[in-house]
Amino acid sequence: MSSRIGHNIQVQVFGESHGPAIGLVIDGLPAGIPLDHEAIGRQMARRAPGSGRHVTQRREPDQPQYLSGVYRDRTTGSPLCAIIPNTDTRSKDYATLADLPRPSHADYNAQVKYGGHADMRGGGHFSGRLTAPLVLAGAICAGALKDYGIEVGAHLIQVGDVKAPPVDARSVTARDLESLRTAPMGIADEAARQAAEDLLAQVRADGDSVGGLVECAAVGLPQGLGNPMADGLENRLAGAIFAIPGVRGIAFGAGFDACAMRGSVHNDPYDLEDGQIRPRTNRAGGVLGGISTGLPIISQVAFKPTPSIARAQDSVRLSTGQPEKLTIAGRHDPCIAIRAIPVVEAVTAIVLLDLLYDKGACHVPR
Amino acid sequence: MSSRIGHNIQVQVFGESHGPAIGLVIDGLPAGIPLDHEAIGRQMARRAPGSGRHVTQRREPDQPQYLSGVYRDRTTGSPLCAIIPNTDTRSKDYATLADLPRPSHADYNAQVKYGGHADMRGGGHFSGRLTAPLVLAGAICAGALKDYGIEVGAHLIQVGDVKAPPVDARSVTARDLESLRTAPMGIADEAARQAAEDLLAQVRADGDSVGGLVECAAVGLPQGLGNPMADGLENRLAGAIFAIPGVRGIAFGAGFDACAMRGSVHNDPYDLEDGQIRPRTNRAGGVLGGISTGLPIISQVAFKPTPSIARAQDSVRLSTGQPEKLTIAGRHDPCIAIRAIPVVEAVTAIVLLDLLYDKGACHVPR
Amino acid sequence: MSSRIGHNIQVQVFGESHGPAIGLVIDGLPAGIPLDHEAIGRQMARRAPGSGRHVTQRREPDQPQYLSGVYRDRTTGSPLCAIIPNTDTRSKDYATLADLPRPSHADYNAQVKYGGHADMRGGGHFSGRLTAPLVLAGAICAGALKDYGIEVGAHLIQVGDVKAPPVDARSVTARDLESLRTAPMGIADEAARQAAEDLLAQVRADGDSVGGLVECAAVGLPQGLGNPMADGLENRLAGAIFAIPGVRGIAFGAGFDACAMRGSVHNDPYDLEDGQIRPRTNRAGGVLGGISTGLPIISQVAFKPTPSIARAQDSVRLSTGQPEKLTIAGRHDPCIAIRAIPVVEAVTAIVLLDLLYDKGACHVPR
Amino acid sequence: MSSRIGHNIQVQVFGESHGPAIGLVIDGLPAGIPLDHEAIGRQMARRAPGSGRHVTQRREPDQPQYLSGVYRDRTTGSPLCAIIPNTDTRSKDYATLADLPRPSHADYNAQVKYGGHADMRGGGHFSGRLTAPLVLAGAICAGALKDYGIEVGAHLIQVGDVKAPPVDARSVTARDLESLRTAPMGIADEAARQAAEDLLAQVRADGDSVGGLVECAAVGLPQGLGNPMADGLENRLAGAIFAIPGVRGIAFGAGFDACAMRGSVHNDPYDLEDGQIRPRTNRAGGVLGGISTGLPIISQVAFKPTPSIARAQDSVRLSTGQPEKLTIAGRHDPCIAIRAIPVVEAVTAIVLLDLLYDKGACHVPR
Known part of the structure; x- marks a missing residue:
């Protein structure tokens, strides 16, 4: 199925x-989970366009309307449906694109796959806008x-x-994560953030874009979550993370750097910690054999540069079969990784x- | 489910x-697929221990016995079951390990998860041996x-x-892949292979191990395979590839390098090629919007260093709760990525x- | 998952x-399927309340609003979402029921399962109204x-x-089915229909209800659909049909009558028909070994009597823990099987x- | 998938x-479940051929060999594989059948579906023998x-x-079920059993067969198991039960009899019982809204007559395309429902x- 996690x-x-609206259905949520509308709104705002200097200017309130599965601000145990109306859909910006596919977008692929029946205005179902329900x-x-x-x-x-410092994989805390979530542009380190801002200003001036790397940490997991082989914690996370448009790769713990490491350096020896057996280091990123170790889960998610750039690009007009220069109008994020941070979370x-x-x-407490 | 792809x-x-045997069941295979036992044997041999200088010496014939789903050397349409008996199981090598978990193995995680009921001799269900049925x-x-x-x-x-040259992502052919598959140690470039051999000799002498990076290419796919969002080609490949023990990350096309690239460099402009619209370059790795473009699918799969090393390592004895040095006996691959090549394929x-x-x-006719 | 077929x-x-609306998402529909709004409206009307003499009087237009997956009246290949607003929700009818569960309804079960968090007004997610999106x-x-x-x-x-004649399992045609679909009360035979009407008038006068039996036929299927054992045509149909509230059983072909039959009578011998091998009779109901035979698929679906009856019934008040007589207000279908006919279809x-x-x-070409 | 529950x-x-063996893999079993080999053997024996006067004479020991997932007689948490070798496969009995399909068997359907590649000796994957792993x-x-x-x-x-008395749906106990399980021929009532034996003797003398009806009860379930609509207790049970060859229908509680009942008779009013709210009667068969009520789960499963009968039947020879009389050699159960009893369980x-x-x-206790 195309769109389920x-x-x-x-x-x-x-x-x-x-279209008229985007939205989601969540089936299988236990009854009684409280909906913290303020916390939800904060996350929606982090993803929303127009929320910072380096994000696209399209503005939509993105206020979810709950149609089912919520009663008195708690989940009911029935499927939860929420919709987000599309209010700011200037189709004219995209009107010419159906016939002249944008490089490194799904436009042309979708036309072939769906035999011309897809509604590809604004990228259709492939649009980054679909990350709002996520x-x-x-x-x-x-x-x-x-x-x-x-x-x-x-x-x-x-x-x-431009690189910014990663979290401490062994000892990162919930409080650390909270401060990361409120850092402007998702970079807590000021020097790195300034360098990133300078780079983005330059990139924008060049009519260009850049990629980015998101690190995600989860703390507080018990040991023992996940399964061996095909149903491991990494399998399920990796299989889902590519639902985010623009993701090119995912890695855990030492990640791709592990290729160049020696076992004696990469291995996490066991220690006693308050009477508990724990790995002394966390190069594993909190998961061994597909199963959580109890240490923080650490992943890196690589994003490609925004494919929509202001510069003229080569394409082919479908109706004529002739090569043609394409220029994408409108303003676009110079780096999609920034708004992708809450989506990875x-x-x-x-x-x-x-x-x-x-x-x-684990025992379900409700 | 733990073990299904x-x-x-x-x-x-x-x-x-x-245990007595490892094996697999494949359900859903169409009837009539011929089994090329010679080709199957070649792949099994590439993965088998003892097949090269730098792989572990344990030797098993790994001859599959087909119990169902095969008739007259073709699939029947019913579930195919094949088993591979375990013949060379020197439990003594591993006898002490249950109580003294090996760093960066699943030993301790599995004991916690399965409440001491798992059969962890030789790594149990987490063993690299389970890649034989894969x-x-x-x-x-x-x-x-x-x-x-x-x-x-x-x-x-x-x-x-040590790095070896990647394939040409845009123009790699089936013939190129054939020659890669027969390259000693999975490295076609002689200088790179010699450097890798020197490194592995040194690593082995050091009682250590190293990680490695496998690149995989698939050619001949039609355009249009896959789906948007959560059921894309990358989602399904990434969700499966972590079934291989030791994988730490997967990326497609330009992969993690895309983070540092500009859009004007990373984008693949469209060209006409024999009247067909095709991306001129293949930094996308053959997939856009979760859907194949018709160009080669290119992935990189990162492997950690073999966790079993000859050097003494810190662990904790479970029965006493005391720290203790662990020394792993037996011979182990200095680089698991080598034998993992046919598993990634x-x-x-x-x-x-x-x-x-x-x-x-495949165009089901309506 | 609770609500997916x-x-x-x-x-x-x-x-x-x-709640505000009910609806559905269909994921996986191929692109390009035309939506025949008139035909859809006809089916919706057959299920709708107030559409006949013997159905409940609650009236809602049940006009679906398509939010996604439809473009220019054809499916796009993306998930199709349609909602049906709830406009006629007189909660007062049901206000007292939360505390005094109705016999043979899900009220009490749902309260226990969902810890009191379910929105059970009007039956909540268990209501027959949920058959509209079906x-x-x-x-x-x-x-x-x-x-x-x-x-x-x-x-x-x-x-x-009261019994009405079944279709001819061997030779029923699409034209026959069309005339069944337009028969008043779902009974084409006039004498049977008159007897049923008389019975229902009596039942209603008694403040009571009755059960009913729906027969469903599908014609035009190719031979070979379905699979052996757990994924057979019957498995999938039976697993889905119980999604309809009030279903108590499903059977195929000769169904429960087969228990009393002899093999020599029940078996369907093979004949030649226009050069094709076909079963001479169709006691199998069009399926053998989980696989369609090419003859009509015949099923019977048993419905219990409407549990909401006008008579006083014994219940227990949850808040007091005391037995109490319950009288259900409002008008209810004397036989839910009537409106269930298009739902079974x-x-x-x-x-x-x-x-x-x-x-x-459908013969994917290899 | 064809063969998974x-x-x-x-x-x-x-x-x-x-083939060489039949078997199963169970994935997802928690670790630590003890295997009671004696209890397992008893159930296997009840299903085995040759275990009574009215069952087929083919004899196989049906001793399972555990290949994985079991260690020290408990489950390990890894996939459990067990095989049962086929030892008594007299292919000659069936040699002619491939070309002359047996009425009301899957022979011809399977040939069409699998393009002639299925191994249909003895019924292949469609054989009743596949109920042994179940x-x-x-x-x-x-x-x-x-x-x-x-x-x-x-x-x-x-x-x-011939009819035999059903259990008391409201008050049947585990002890009652135990005595049912040991009743000869699955009929505890002596008069009914004698009548059934007489019928079967007659049927066998006639070279014929009969159908049968199995009632299954489950006691001790907590209230609250299951889900509304498509994932209810009945959906999952019905979707699985058709995996048993010969099943023609399944019903719960009052079942098909409910069609003729009035609501005032069929409804189960609520009572207080030891301070608990419980339905006074159990016409629902222990399930309302797809969710268990805490009363016994009662189902009826209808079996068709054994399709293999000694009498000559009409068929068509595939190789010649000519009608031909078929006579099935060998001995067959006159009523498959008898050996199906433990399979339904x-x-x-x-x-x-x-x-x-x-x-x-419910809290998993291990």
Whole structure:
């Protein structure tokens, strides 16, 4: 199925960029989970366009309307449906694009796959706008995770060639994650943020864009979540994270750096800590054999540069079959990774809650 | 479920390292797929221990016995079950490990998760030995893919800090992949291979290990395979690839390098090629919006260093609760990425065949 | 998951009887299926309350609003979401029921399962109103089935102790089904219908209700749909049909009568028919070994009497823990099986289309 | 997928009647479930051929060999694989059947579906022999259910036109079920059993067969298992029960008799019982709104007459395309429902355990 995440809970996203509304259905949520509308609104705002200097200017209130599954501000146990109306859909910006596909967008692929029947105005179902329901679902799941003492937070550790410091994989705390979540542009380190801002100003002046790297941490997970082989914590997280447009890769713990490391350096020896057996270091990123170790879950998610750039690009007009220069109008994020930060948190929260609901993984407290 | 890959076909792996047998069931395979036992044997041999200078010396014939689903050397359409008996299970090597968990192995995690009931001799269900049925499944699927003109091949592009050249992402051919598959140690470039061999000799002398990076390419896919958002080609491949023990990350196309790139460099402009619209370059790695573009699918899979090293390591004895030095006996691969090459091919072949069987993927006539 | 039907296409229903709206998401529909709004409206009207003498009087237009997945009156290939606002929700009728559960309704069960968090006004997610999105989904699927020459039709063969003639299981045609679908009260035979009307008038006068038996036939299916054992045509249809409130059983072909039959009578011998091998009779109901034979699919679906009756019934007040007489106000269908006819058709159409989309079911060319 | 039952645990059956072995993989079983080999053997024996006067004479020891997932007679948490070798496969009995399909068997359907590639000797994957692994899986699950105080038992309530008394749906106990399970021929009532034996003797003398009706009861379930609409207790049980060859229908509680009942008779009013709110009667069969009420789960499963009869039947020879009389050699059960009794128990046990493992359904005690 195209647009669903989770096993025990299932998040079904729907909608097209320029249709009447986008939205979601979450099936399988236990009854009684409180909806913290303020916390949800905060996450929605972090993802929303126009929320910072370096994000696109399209403005929509993104206020979810709950159609089912919520009663007196708590989940009912029935499928939860929420919709977000599309109010600011200037189709004219995209009118010419159907016939002249944008490089590194899904436009042309979708036309072939769907035989010309897809509603591709504004990118259709492939639009970054579809991450709004993901963030909503993630914020609801994050509320449920709080009951288990689990917190998820993400930030930027790379924008173009500017790097920002990662979290301490062994000792990062919920409080650290909270401060990351409120850092402007998702970069807590001031020097790095200034360098990133300078780079983005330059990129924008060049009519160009850059990629970025999001690091996500989850703390408070019990040991034992996940399964061996094909249903491991990484399998489920990796299988879901590519739902976010623009993701090019995901890695855990030492990640791709592990390729160059020696075992004697990469291995996490066991220690006693308050009478508990714990790995002394966390190069594993909190997961061994597909199963959580009890240390923070650390992932890196790589984003490509925004494919919509102001510069003229080569394309081919479908109706004529002739090459043609394409110029994309409108303003676009110079770096999609920035607004993607809460989306990575959201998908991570959905998957972790789903893992918590695995049979026997942990006692469901409600 | 712990050990299953695929939607339309489902590969269920079972077994423990020191049990009577390991094996698989593949449900959903169409009837009539021929089993090329020679091709299957070749792939099994590439994965088998003792097949090269730098792989572990444990020797098992790994001859699959087909119990069901095969008749006159073709699939019947019923679930295919094949088993591989375990013949060389020297439990004494591992006897002490249950009580003294190996760092960066799943030993301790599994004990906690399964309440002491898991059969962890030799790593149990978490053992690298469980990749043998994966390779068998992949070889069967690769046979089916050949009918569609699709070929999969992988090789090493990094061993420790030694790098080897990647394939040409835009123009790699089935013939190129064939020659990669027969390259000693999975490295076709002689200088790189010599450097890798020198490094591995040193690593082994040091009682240590190194990580490695596998690149996998698939050619011949039609445009249009996959789906948007949560069921994209990357989602399904990434969700499956972590079934291989030791994987720390997966990326597509330009991968993590895309973080530092500009959009004007990363974008793949459209060209006409023999009257067909095709991306001029393939930084996307053959997939846009979760859907194949018709260009080669290019992935990189990062492997951590072999966690079993000869050096003494810190652990904690479970029965006493006291710290203790652990020394792992036996011979182990200095770099698990080498024998993982055919496993990456196998999982890729399983997932691609599964995608081909998606409704409408191959033009179900209406 | 609570509310989803199908494998290749998935129909997710959501909503509560007295919430803002009910609706559905269908994921996995191919692009380009035309929506015949007139045909959809006809099916919706057959299910709607107030559409006949013997159905409840609550009136709602039940006009679906499409939020996604439809463009220019055809499916886009993206998830289709449609909502039906709830406009006539007189909560007062049900206000007292939360505390005094209705016998043979889900009220009390739901309160226990959901810890008091369910929105049970009007039956909540368990209400018969939730069959409206099922009918909508079925009508869309029936439109797609027409392209394959497949038609589904249902009617009543029993109301209380009044019986009506079944279809000819061997030779029923699409035209026969069309006339069944337009028969008043779902009974084409006039004498039977008159007897049923008399019975229902009596039942209503008694403040009581009766059960009923729906027979459903599907014609035009190719031979070979379905699978052995756990994924057979009957498994998938039976697993879905219980989604309809009030269903107590399902049977195929000779059904429960087969228990008393001899093999020599029940077996369907093979004949040649226009050079084709076909069963001479159809006691199998069109399916052998979980796989369609090419003859009509015949099922019987048993409905219990409407549990809401006008007579006083014994219940227990939850807040006091004391026995108390319950009298249900409002008007209710004396026989829910009547309005259930198009719902049985709908679920059958969804499942048959889903089966058609099975890999290889429609000859995916290799 | 053709041969898998369950969501949280998944039972995958494999094998063909005349292949090397049949068997199963159960994925998702928690670790630590003890295997009671004696209890398992008893259930296997009840299903085995040759175990009574009225069952077929083919004899196989049906001793399962555990290949994985079991260690020291307990489940390990890894996939459990067990195989049962086929030792008594007299292919000659069936040699001519491939070309002359047996009426009301899957022979011809399978040939069409699988393009002639299926191994149909002895019925292949469609053979009743495949119920042996189902019984094994059910016996393992029944062992796990005992820990929750849940017992499942089935018996015959009809053989041809001979009826036997059903259980008391409201008050049946685990002890009652135990005595049903040991009743000869699955009929505890002596007069009914004698009448059934007489009928079967006559049927056998006539070279014929009869159908039968199995009633299954499960006691000890907590209230609250299951879900509304498409994932209800009945949906999951019905979707699984058709995995048993020869099943023509399933019903719950009053079942098809409910069609003729009035609401005032069928409804189960609420009573106080030891301070608990309980339905006074159990016409619902223990389930309302897809959710268990805490009363016994009562189902009826209808079986068709054994399709293999000694009398000559009409068929068509595939190779010549000419009608031809078919005479089936060998001895066959005159009533498959008898040996199906433990299979119905098995499938019920699998599904109930699976429901118990639903998120939040109940605390997993291990």
